[in-house]
Amino acid sequence: MSVYRRLVRNVRTACLLPVHIFLDTCREIGYTVNGVRRGEIPPSQPLKTLGSTAGALVMVSVLLFPIYWILLAALSPTGGSIYSSSGLSLLPSNPTVQPFLWVVGDLIVPAYSIAMNIPATNLAVVFTTPEIVLLDVSQYGVQNPSNFKQFLWNSITVAIPTVIISMSLIVPAAYALSRKEFIFRREILFVYVLMTQIGGGLGIALLIGLYAVYVQFGITDSKLGLSLYYAATAVPFNTWLLKTYMDGIPASYEEAAVVDGAPPWRIVTEIILPLSAAGLATVFIFTFLTGWTEFVVAQTLLGTENYTLPVGLFSLVSEYSIPWARFSAFALTFATPIMLVYLFAQRYIEGGLSFSGIEG
Amino acid sequence: MERSPVFDERDLPLLYVLPGLFVFTTFMLFPVVYLVGISLTNATPSTLFTGEGAVSVLTFGESTIVGLENYTDVLSDSAFWNSFGVTWLFVATSVVAKICLSVAIALVVTSNRVRGKRLLRSLIILPMGLPAIFTITVWRGIFSSAEFGLMNQLLTMLSLDPVTWLSGRWTAFFAYNITEVWLSYPFMVIITVSALQDVPSELHEAAMVDGAGYIARFLHVTLPAIKRPVLFASILTAAASFQQFLIPYVFNKGGPARANELIVVYGYREALAFSEYGRGAAISLVAVIFIGAFMWVNVKRGRLAEGVAEQ
Numbered sequence: 001m002s003v004y005r006r007l008v009r010n011v012r013t014a015c016l017l018p019v020h021i022f023l024d025t026c027r028e029i030g031y032t033v034n035g036v037r038r039g040e041i042p043p044s045q046p047l048k049t050l051g052s053t054a055g056a057l058v059m060v061s062v063l064l065f066p067i068y069w070i071l072l073a074a075l076s077p078t079g080g081s082i083y084s085s086s087g088l089s090l091l092p093s094n095p096t097v098q099p100f101l102w103v104v105g106d107l108i109v110p111a112y113s114i115a116m117n118i119p120a121t122n123l124a125v126v127f128t129t130p131e132i133v134l135l136d137v138s139q140y141g142v143q144n145p146s147n148f149k150q151f152l153w154n155s156i157t158v159a160i161p162t163v164i165i166s167m168s169l170i171v172p173a174a175y176a177l178s179r180k181e182f183i184f185r186r187e188i189l190f191v192y193v194l195m196t197q198i199g200g201g202l203g204i205a206l207l208i209g210l211y212a213v214y215v216q217f218g219i220t221d222s223k224l225g226l227s228l229y230y231a232a233t234a235v236p237f238n239t240w241l242l243k244t245y246m247d248g249i250p251a252s253y254e255e256a257a258v259v260d261g262a263p264p265w266r267i268v269t270e271i272i273l274p275l276s277a278a279g280l281a282t283v284f285i286f287t288f289l290t291g292w293t294e295f296v297v298a299q300t301l302l303g304t305e306n307y308t309l310p311v312g313l314f315s316l317v318s319e320y321s322i323p324w325a326r327f328s329a330f331a332l333t334f335a336t337p338i339m340l341v342y343l344f345a346q347r348y349i350e351g352g353l354s355f356s357g358i359e360g
Numbered sequence: 361m362e363r364s365p366v367f368d369e370r371d372l373p374l375l376y377v378l379p380g381l382f383v384f385t386t387f388m389l390f391p392v393v394y395l396v397g398i399s400l401t402n403a404t405p406s407t408l409f410t411g412e413g414a415v416s417v418l419t420f421g422e423s424t425i426v427g428l429e430n431y432t433d434v435l436s437d438s439a440f441w442n443s444f445g446v447t448w449l450f451v452a453t454s455v456v457a458k459i460c461l462s463v464a465i466a467l468v469v470t471s472n473r474v475r476g477k478r479l480l481r482s483l484i485i486l487p488m489g490l491p492a493i494f495t496i497t498v499w500r501g502i503f504s505s506a507e508f509g510l511m512n513q514l515l516t517m518l519s520l521d522p523v524t525w526l527s528g529r530w531t532a533f534f535a536y537n538i539t540e541v542w543l544s545y546p547f548m549v550i551i552t553v554s555a556l557q558d559v560p561s562e563l564h565e566a567a568m569v570d571g572a573g574y575i576a577r578f579l580h581v582t583l584p585a586i587k588r589p590v591l592f593a594s595i596l597t598a599a600a601s602f603q604q605f606l607i608p609y610v611f612n613k614g615g616p617a618r619a620n621e622l623i624v625v626y627g628y629r630e631a632l633a634f635s636e637y638g639r640g641a642a643i644s645l646v647a648v649i650f651i652g653a654f655m656w657v658n659v660k661r662g663r664l665a666e667g668v669a670e671q
Contacts, residue, residue, distance in 0.1 A: 018479065048473055049473050049474075049475065052473035052474050053475045056480055057480075059465065060480055060483050063465075064484075064487075066499065066510070067487075169379050170380060172376035172377075173376055175376065180373035180376075181370070182370065182371040182372070183374060194655070203388075204624050205395075205627060205644040205645075205647050205651075206392060206644070206648075208395060208628070208631040208641050208644055209394040209395035209641070212409075215408075228387070233384075233388070235383065289491075292491075293491035293492065293493060295492075295606065310491065310494075314497060317500055317610075331497060334494060335491055338490070339486070342489025342490075
């Protein structure tokens with residue numbers, strides 16, 4: 001429950017932030033205007049502030065312009081043209097959601113016939129479910145919609161096993177590393193920290209070895225094989241993260257439970273796990289995103305049928321022609337949910353960054 | 361109670377850690393060992409993948425062992441040294457650009473003159489929340505020489521001639537750098553901002569009383585205070601730049617004509633695009649050794665794993 005409540009609070013803070021800033025600004029403007037009128041503040045001061053703030057806004061706009069541009073490209077039928085005969089155009093002319101319809105494609109639940117044999121007779125009852133048309137894009141002039149749904153399904157069937165496998169490896173290990181003392185504990189922690197720093201590039205360098213082994217065992221083009229690999233690469237970072245989180249739970253809670261005669265398994269299920277819910281949620285998100293966003297290994301191992309979303313996105317781009325509107329709509333549909341998750345989990349992710357010894 | 365030096369009942373919690381460690385080493389360590397093996401053979405797909413099952417995995421199919429020939433071959437190949445040089449150049453240029461940009465951004469979003477800093481800060485690190493493959497394909501589109509490539513539109517607007525960014529060696533290299541900087545400036549900004557906030561304001565006030573101008577204060581008060589964290593972030597981001605794979609691969613596969621293959625791309629393409637598994641493995645291992653040495657020096661010198669030592 002507390003995770004849910006915290007999420008709601010985060011969403012509310014994020015949504016209210018602009019409102020607060022607007023109110024603060026209004027108050028401050030009023031204060032400054034009064035001050036200048038009464039001659040308490042020299043007029044050059046607010047002008048400097050105004051100038052710096054405007055400069056900062058320009059800087060942010062320039063930096064984030066690529067994101068705005070891709071949105072523009074997705075909404076305009078011409079595709080991403082910011083330069084027209086009438087000069088610079090920063091708003092889409094004739095905005096259309098057709099590219100997004102092309103991405104989503106038909107949403108039709110086909111009619112099924114369900115036959116049930118009545119036992120001990122030769123009779124059968126046949127139900128026919130009606131066809132449910134949620135969205136028929138051909139009505140909106142979209143032919144040959146994208147393979148987005150297939151990519152999405154592949155991504156889901158890669159990411160979910162990744163989460164299940166990695167969580168079942170990470171949670172017990174993090175608990176033991178946080179709460180118990182045993183042989184090789186420090187060595188294992190050291191290896192894990194080292195691996196979080198060099199994991200990514202090492203993964204690609206080792207890809208040749210991995211690929212050769214997968215081919216030998218005939219498990220290329222297997223989504224489960226890919227999930228297993230992702231889960232393995234997610235182990236060091238996430239174990240360390242969850243262990244650090246569990247370190248923050250006071251030992252006195254457990255001691256109190258021991259005094260009350262609680263068996264070890266109840267201490268775990270009723271104290272450790274509920275109290276580390278936020279940490280578990282973070283690890284859940286991270287492991288999910290590992291499978292959801294990885295490109296290189298997926299592209300190397302999977303066949304066209306099993307392409308995940310990142311590989312599908314890449315396959316839209318070719319050297320001399322890019323279907324701008326469709327490409328942008330596809331890219332945004334892929335990235336927006338991740339960006340939203342990131343925005344609301346920002347605090348935890350930044351907290352996770354500090355683990356690597358940055359504070360030292 | 362007497363504790364046995366080898367294994368003890370109290371060491372049972374090790375069993376909780378072992379599954380994760382086992383899976384991790386299977387997928388990381390085994391490929392390393394296998395990679396070392398392949399690098400000593402003349403493996404190509406036709407020789408490596410003959411035969412079935414576990415036995416042929418261990419004997420590398422029908423490929424023959426050639427010893428260190430791949431390494432001497434690679435190290436005397438000008439293509440390798442080109443890739444090696446480009447990689448270090450890329451690390452140098454992108455890290456310098458990242459430091460300059462991030463420190464500038466961090467100074468702006470912590471400046472007393474700027475209003476709405478909190479909102480600006482959360483906007484500015486937005487690129488961090490985007491999947492790398494999304495960012496890189498979008499930048500691929502920006503530098504595209506197809507119609508409506510953003511960079512060429514901007515050039516046209518300034519009445520300059522469009523450039524075929526990804527077909528020229530140095531223009532493509534420039535494009536890599538811009539993308540790499542955009543990809544990783546949020547990380548640097550977060551660290552620099554928190555370092556800047558730790559600079560005591562009394563120091564600035566004292567310097568102002570002494571009549572120090574903005575630049576003098578930056579050089580003598582701010583810079584010494586943020587040097588260490590920024591250096592630390594630079595080391596980490598340099599390691600990331602050294603291992604950059606996606607940008608060259610997505611942009612033009614390290615082209616034009618393999619001129620810009622960063623070392624990880626070079627090894628990958630040598631093996632999987634040109635079917636020279638032995639050479640590719642040797643190149644990858646050389647790259648791994650460099651990354652490993654780089655990180656090792658930094659772990660030792662920068663005390664990256666301080667947290668572990670305390671435990």
